[in-house]
Amino acid sequence: MSGAVQVQPQTSHRTYGGSGDEILRIEGLVKYFPIRAGLLRKQVGQIHAVDGVDLSVRAGETLGLVGESGCGKSTLGRTVLKLLEPTSGKIYFDGKEITGYSRRQMREVRRGMQIVFQDPYASLNPRMTVREIVAEPLKINGLYDRRDGRKRVEELLRTVGLSPEHANRFPHEFSGGQRQRIGIARALALNPRVVILDEPVSALDVSIRAQVINLLEALQRDLGLTYLFVAHDLSVVSHVSDRVAVMYLGKIVEIGTRQEIYERPTHPYPQALLSAVPIEDPTERGKRERIVLTGDVPSPANPPSGCRFRTRCWKAQEICAQEEPALIDRGHGHPSACHFAEPLAPLALGTNGLAPA
Amino acid sequence: MTEPAAHEPLLAIRDLTVEFGTEDGVVHAVTGVSYDVFPGETVGVVGESGSGKSVSVMSLLGLIPQPPGRITDGQATFEGRDLLKMGKKALRELRGGDVAMIFQDPMTSLNPVFTIGDQIGEAIQVHNPGVKDDEADQRVVDLLTLVGVPNPAQRVKQYPHEFSGGMRQRAMIAMAIANEPKLLIADEPTTALDVTIQAQIIEVLKAAQHETHAATILITHDLGLVAELCDRVVVMYGGRVVETGDVYTIFANPRHPYTVGLMDSLPKLVGEEEMLRPITGQPPSLINLPPGCAFHPRCFLSGGRMLCRTDVPPLRPLGDTAHLSACHFAEELQERHPERAAAGGHV
Numbered sequence: 001m002s003g004a005v006q007v008q009p010q011t012s013h014r015t016y017g018g019s020g021d022e023i024l025r026i027e028g029l030v031k032y033f034p035i036r037a038g039l040l041r042k043q044v045g046q047i048h049a050v051d052g053v054d055l056s057v058r059a060g061e062t063l064g065l066v067g068e069s070g071c072g073k074s075t076l077g078r079t080v081l082k083l084l085e086p087t088s089g090k091i092y093f094d095g096k097e098i099t100g101y102s103r104r105q106m107r108e109v110r111r112g113m114q115i116v117f118q119d120p121y122a123s124l125n126p127r128m129t130v131r132e133i134v135a136e137p138l139k140i141n142g143l144y145d146r147r148d149g150r151k152r153v154e155e156l157l158r159t160v161g162l163s164p165e166h167a168n169r170f171p172h173e174f175s176g177g178q179r180q181r182i183g184i185a186r187a188l189a190l191n192p193r194v195v196i197l198d199e200p201v202s203a204l205d206v207s208i209r210a211q212v213i214n215l216l217e218a219l220q221r222d223l224g225l226t227y228l229f230v231a232h233d234l235s236v237v238s239h240v241s242d243r244v245a246v247m248y249l250g251k252i253v254e255i256g257t258r259q260e261i262y263e264r265p266t267h268p269y270p271q272a273l274l275s276a277v278p279i280e281d282p283t284e285r286g287k288r289e290r291i292v293l294t295g296d297v298p299s300p301a302n303p304p305s306g307c308r309f310r311t312r313c314w315k316a317q318e319i320c321a322q323e324e325p326a327l328i329d330r331g332h333g334h335p336s337a338c339h340f341a342e343p344l345a346p347l348a349l350g351t352n353g354l355a356p357a
Numbered sequence: 358m359t360e361p362a363a364h365e366p367l368l369a370i371r372d373l374t375v376e377f378g379t380e381d382g383v384v385h386a387v388t389g390v391s392y393d394v395f396p397g398e399t400v401g402v403v404g405e406s407g408s409g410k411s412v413s414v415m416s417l418l419g420l421i422p423q424p425p426g427r428i429t430d431g432q433a434t435f436e437g438r439d440l441l442k443m444g445k446k447a448l449r450e451l452r453g454g455d456v457a458m459i460f461q462d463p464m465t466s467l468n469p470v471f472t473i474g475d476q477i478g479e480a481i482q483v484h485n486p487g488v489k490d491d492e493a494d495q496r497v498v499d500l501l502t503l504v505g506v507p508n509p510a511q512r513v514k515q516y517p518h519e520f521s522g523g524m525r526q527r528a529m530i531a532m533a534i535a536n537e538p539k540l541l542i543a544d545e546p547t548t549a550l551d552v553t554i555q556a557q558i559i560e561v562l563k564a565a566q567h568e569t570h571a572a573t574i575l576i577t578h579d580l581g582l583v584a585e586l587c588d589r590v591v592v593m594y595g596g597r598v599v600e601t602g603d604v605y606t607i608f609a610n611p612r613h614p615y616t617v618g619l620m621d622s623l624p625k626l627v628g629e630e631e632m633l634r635p636i637t638g639q640p641p642s643l644i645n646l647p648p649g650c651a652f653h654p655r656c657f658l659s660g661g662r663m664l665c666r667t668d669v670p671p672l673r674p675l676g677d678t679a680h681l682s683a684c685h686f687a688e689e690l691q692e693r694h695p696e697r698a699a700a701g702g703h704v
Contacts, residue, residue: 278581
C-alpha cells in the first residue's frame with residue numbers, strides 16, 4: 001500500500017504496456033436498443049445501453065472496462081467491432097474511420113481486431129472439430145491453404161498451451177479453461193493487433209482462471225497485442241490493466257491509470273465498488289468501512305436526469321439532477337464525471353476511516 | 358458470527374460417501390467426508406466446481422436425485438437424529454423448518470406464479486399450522502423489512518419477476534429465516550449478483566444470522582466471502598476434505614498445497630502485482646480419480662514422491678491444534694503470513 005504518496009503519472013507495473021500510438025478511438029459512441037411491444041411490435045422506448053462514450057486505446061496497452069451487469073460494457077465492446085451497428089458516434093481503427101464500413105469492408109478490419117467471448121460453451125460450434133474452429137477465420141479470409149494451413153492451426157494450438165493432437169477433437173471433450181484457449185487460438189488466427197476480451201475468464205474456476213490470465217499476458221508480451229478487457233471482476237481488471245475505465249448505466253464515470261482508479265478514485269461509484277469487494281484476509285474484517293449503496297441500478301430505458309448515479313449517491317445535491325457532469329479532469333490528474341469529485345482520505349480503501357454512506 | 362461454540366455439534370458428518378451412477382462410470386462426488394457444525398458458528402465449505410462442496414451438504418437433506426445418486430457410506434446427525442435414516446416426510450419437515458436453504462439463483466426456488474407474500478406466508482404456515490392468515494401476513498412484512506425490501510406492504514403482492522435479482526435474493530433469505538432455523542445453508546448466495554448488490558446481501562446475511570442465531574454453512578468458491586463471513590473453513594478437492602481449521606489459521610498458515618495454490622491464483626485488488634501462480638493442470642475426473650492423493654498430479658510440493666501416488670493422505674491434526682490437513686508433507690509448507698497469525702495483525 002505505497003500508492004498514497006505517488007504523485008507523478010506512474011508508468012505501468014508491466015514494462016510492455018501502453019507506450020504506442022493510438023490504435024483505436026471512439027467518439028461519442030451511442031448504442032440504443034428499441035423496446036417493442038404490442039401486436040404490431042411498435043417501438044415504445046429505447047434501452048440506452050451505451051450513451052456517448054469517448055475512448056482512446058494505445059497500441060500495446062490493456063484498457064480495462066469495468067462495471068456491473070447492464071452498464072453497457074459488453075455492448076460497447078461489440079459495437080466497436082460492429083457486431084452491433086452503432087446508433088451514432090464514430091469509431092476509428094488504425095487512423096481510419098470504420099463507422100460506415102460495409103460487411104465486406106469490416107472483414108478486412110476484423111483481421112486486425114478480434115474478440116474472445118465469455119462463454120466457452122456457447123461460443124464454439126459443437127459440430128466442428130477444434131481444427132475447423134481455429135481454421136475458420138483463415139478460410140473465410142482466403143488465407144488457408146492445404147499445406148501451411150494445418151501447420152498454422154497446430155502452431156496456434158501450441159501458442160495457447162494446447163497440444164496439436166487436440167486438433168481433431170470436438171469442443172465437448174474439453175474443460176472450460178481449455179475451451180477458452182480454443183477461443184483465444186481462433187481469435188489469434190489472423191494475427192490481430194487488437195483483441196477485445198469480453199469477460200474472458202468469468203466462467204472459469206479460480207485455479208483455471210489464473211492460467212488463462214497468465215496466458216493472455218504472455219501472448220500480449222510475445223505478440224505485442226492491444227487488449228480491450230471487458231470484465232466485472234475488479235481484481236482481475238486490476239491485475240491485467242494499464243488503464244481502467246469504469247462504466248455506469250451507459251457512460252464512463254471515471255478513467256485513469258490502474259493506480260489512479262484503484263488507489264485514488266474520485267467518483268463515488270468506483271469508490272463504492274472498490275469498498276464492496278470482499279478481501280481475502282480475515283484479519284481485515286470489520287476494519288474497512290464498506291460503502292453499501294442503497295437500491296438497484298435504474299432502468300437503462302429511463303435513466304435519471306443529470307448524473308445517472310445520483311439516485312444511489314450519498315453526495316447527491318440539486319445540481320446533480322439538473323446538470324450532467326462531464327468526464328473531465330477535476331484537479332486530480334485524471335477525468336472524473338462527478339460534480340463533487342474528490343479522493344477519499346488517504347489509505348481509506350483497504351483499512352478504515354472511510355466516510356460511510 | 359463469532360459466538361462461543363458449544364461442545365455438542367449441531368450437525369456432525371462422518372465418513373460421508375456419495376456416488377452418482379452415469380453411463381460413463383461411477384462419479385465419486387464425495388468420499389469419506391467428515392466435519393462438524395456447532396451452534397451459532399459459520400462454516401465455509403470451499404472448493405471449485407466438482408469438488409463435492411454442494412453435494413456433501415445437499416445429499417444429507419435428500420436433495421440429490423436418487424438414483425442416479427446414492428449415499429453409500431457414512432453418518433450424519435442433526436441434533437442427535439440420524440439424517441440418513443430419516444424418511445422423506447421427516448426430511449421435508451426438517452427442510453424449511455430447523456434447516457433452511459438459500460440458493461445461488463433465487464428464480465429456481467421461487468415459484469413464478471405465486472406472489473412473494475403468498476410463498477413466504479405458505480412457508481410459515483406449512484411449518485406452523487396454528488398461525489392464522491393475518492398473523493402470517495404481518496410476519497411476512499416484518500421479515501421483508503428485516504432483509505431490507507423497501508415498501509414491504511406493497512411488495513408482498515408482487516410476483517418474483519417484478520423483483521430485481523438482489524431483491525429476489527432478499528426475499529429468499531426472508532423465506533429461509535421465516536421459521537427461525539437452527540441451521541442455514543447458503544449455496545453460493547452471492548455468486549450471481551453484482552458487487553454492489555453482493556455487498557448488500559452480505560449485510561442482510563449478517564443481519565439474518567444475528568436475528569436467528571442460526572449456524573450457517575456457506576458453500577462458496579469465493580475466498581473473499583469466506584474471509585469476510587466465516588469462523589471456520591472446510592476446503593474440498595476431488596470429493597474429499599483436504600484441509601480444515603479456523604479462518605485466521607487457514608488464511609495465515611494454509612497447510613495443504615491445494616489451499617496454497619488457490620490463494621496464489623487470486624489477483625489482488627490493490628498494491629503491486631506479480632505474475633499469478635496458478636495451479637497447473639486440470640481438475641481431476643471424478644470417475645477416474647488419480648491414485649493416492651487426488652491432487653498429486655497438480656502439486657508443487659509432491660515432487661513426484663511415491664507416497665503421494667500410492668497412499669491417500671488421511672486428514673490429520675497438525676500438532677495438537679484443530680487445524681487438519683490431508684497432505685503427507687504438510688509440515689514442509691512455509692508459513693504464509695506469519696504476521697497475520699495473531700488475530701488483528703496488520704499487513
